[in-house]
Amino acid sequence: QVQLVESGGGVVQPGRSLRLSCAASGFTFRNFAIHWVRQAPGKGLEWVAVISDDGRNKYYVDSVKGRFTISRDNSKNMVYLQMNSLRPDDTAVYYCARDSAGGVAAYFEFWGLGTLVPVSS
Amino acid sequence: EVVLTQSPNFQSVTPKGRVTISCRASQSIGTSLHWYQQKPEQSPKVLIKYASQSVSGVPSRFSGSGSGTDFTLTIDSLEAEDAATYYCHQSSSLPFTFGPGTKVDVK
Numbered sequence: 515q516v517q518l519v520e521s522g523g524g525v526v527q528p529g530r531s532l533r534l535s536c537a538a539s540g541f542t543f544r545n546f547a548i549h550w551v552r553q554a555p556g557k558g559l560e561w562v563a564v565i566s567d568d569g570r571n572k573y574y575v576d577s578v579k580g581r582f583t584i585s586r587d588n589s590k591n592m593v594y595l596q597m598n599s600l601r602p603d604d605t606a607v608y609y610c611a612r613d614s615a616g617g618v619a620a621y622f623e624f625w626g627l628g629t630l631v632p633v634s635s
Numbered sequence: 636e637v638v639l640t641q642s643p644n645f646q647s648v649t650p651k652g653r654v655t656i657s658c659r660a661s662q663s664i665g666t667s668l669h670w671y672q673q674k675p676e677q678s679p680k681v682l683i684k685y686a687s688q689s690v691s692g693v694p695s696r697f698s699g700s701g702s703g704t705d706f707t708l709t710i711d712s713l714e715a716e717d718a719a720t721y722y723c724h725q726s727s728s729l730p731f732t733f734g735p736g737t738k739v740d741v742k
Contacts, residue, residue, distance in 0.1 A: 621681055
């Protein structure tokens with residue numbers, strides 16, 4: 515069965531960096547795009563970034579452009595989200611989600627359980 | 636950016652009742668509109684893809700309709716387990732966006 519397991523969350527001070535990881539299993543990883551979606555406490559869902567199946571195409575929401583970087587390692591079935599210059603409004607549960615296809619414009623077919631990133635001094 | 640608005644924000648319905656949730660897009664998105672259910676303390680789960688296509692494993696009481704800018708999620712014969720927040724999401728253009736959510740309570 516498809517599994518996505520996020521890790522790397524935890525309390526971080528404003529201005530610092532954190533790297534989230536998403537370990538995937540149960541499917542042919544190199545065939546699917548992967549997204550990061552976040553949810554601030556008590557709030558709705560916000561799409562953050564996506565990386566295509568081959569890693570060549572990456573897109574971000576404006577609020578994280580220049581600060582966050584998405585990457586993947588198809589040999590390890592892993593996706594990463596490097597988050598720099600963190601701000602209090604980045605506080606959220608971060609989910610990785612598998613696209614339904616290899617490109618970057620479909621729907622979020624499977625989701626992980628999420629990892630919480632509180633940004634606070 | 637495509638802005639999605641949902642109505643109502645909250646709906647309380649008795650078991651076996653019908654729920655209708657509207658999602659309106661700020662510009663035409665064809666049928667690139669998907670619906671998700673999120674129960675408390677859980678990850679979202681896709682219910683309907685491409686406006687009206689069913690998703691394997693999702694009960695048939697969930698259905699979707701619409702195209703262009705106006706979309707509807709309908710839950711027929713509501714069950715207690717359907718208490719959740721429902722979100723629409725568009726994949727027509729970047730950045731991908733979600734509606735603000737509709738919380739459904741089962742009386």
